[in-house]
Amino acid sequence: MGKVDGRSAIPVVASVHFPYMTAWPDRAAQDDRARTLAGFERLGQALRAARIDTIVAFTSEHIVNLQPRMAPPFVIGVGASHEAFPEPHFNLDPITRPGDPALAQHLVRHLHQGGFDVAHSSQLRLDHGTTLPLALLGVASNVAVVPVIINSIFAPLPTLPRCLALGAAVAQALEASALGRRVGIVATGGISHTVGAPGVERNDPAFDSAFLAALREGDLNRACSYSDELLDAAGNGTHEIRNWLAAAGAAQPRRPVEITAIPYAAGWDSGVHQLLWEPA
């Protein structure tokens, strides 16, 4: 299970990554904290059961690598290791994660051959968008990480259907790999939320519910139907749903199981959502 001998064998997990979970765990109600941690444990179990060698992470970042002067829609980390951007205020240890250059280079080449001109970088740094879920999922320090950063910050952003297609193309590339890696896919990012703009104290539970229902029902056209203006209205961080769409694209035709659904966790000012596409 989990060996790259078929895309349906790859465990795919998705979770929010807002840093309040580790910065201020006690601000949330005890039940919300417990359900959140139990969700991470369940997702982590799925990855451990697959005895994965490498995680491919569809992730966002927060002005650590991407900037206005260089903001590709997709960039894959091909380095031998990935340093953590120091974020002690979020109570995250700056763990350097090993990369998987051979698999990452394979992904880049396969994607290019398939018409997906992704960028690549030998020196990506990982911020809480990646380090937080890896920590709470209990991913062992010897598991390699191939970050696939999707630009969700600096517009123009890649379209939602393109992100879905990226996920499908990555799954095809993994299936075509002769490296024999056991791979898990982790997608991280908010559903609706706001950073640095008015509305930081609330999410949009109606949006979250509708988007996640589309994923659960396998209606990926509906999940991709939102305009950037509508996503902005739900909160500027909502653009991170691109990572969830990439996960859905990689996992299709499987449908996800809802692991955690907290519409609004008071104190964390956000919803907590987690999905698992179990290996077939």
Place this chain on the structure above:
Amino acid sequence: MNGAALTQFLIDITRGDRKDAFAETPDVVLASSGLDENLRAAIRERNIGALWEAHAHPMALLYFARASGWSSERYYRCIEGTGRC
């Protein structure tokens, strides 16, 4: 992109390669920024409200405010237009 040059400059002096230089000689760094005098003044004076109105990227502006010693609460009060910048 609205505010792209401003956003890039805020990133450079907050977490980029001009961070140390800006801390030591802010006027020299500002003079080389290519930003107009109004924006230079807003940065010099930590006028977060003016930078918000100039379409600085919200995340970059939040980082700049924090680097300037602002609490998150003060930052959000300011950009939400309560007049308590």
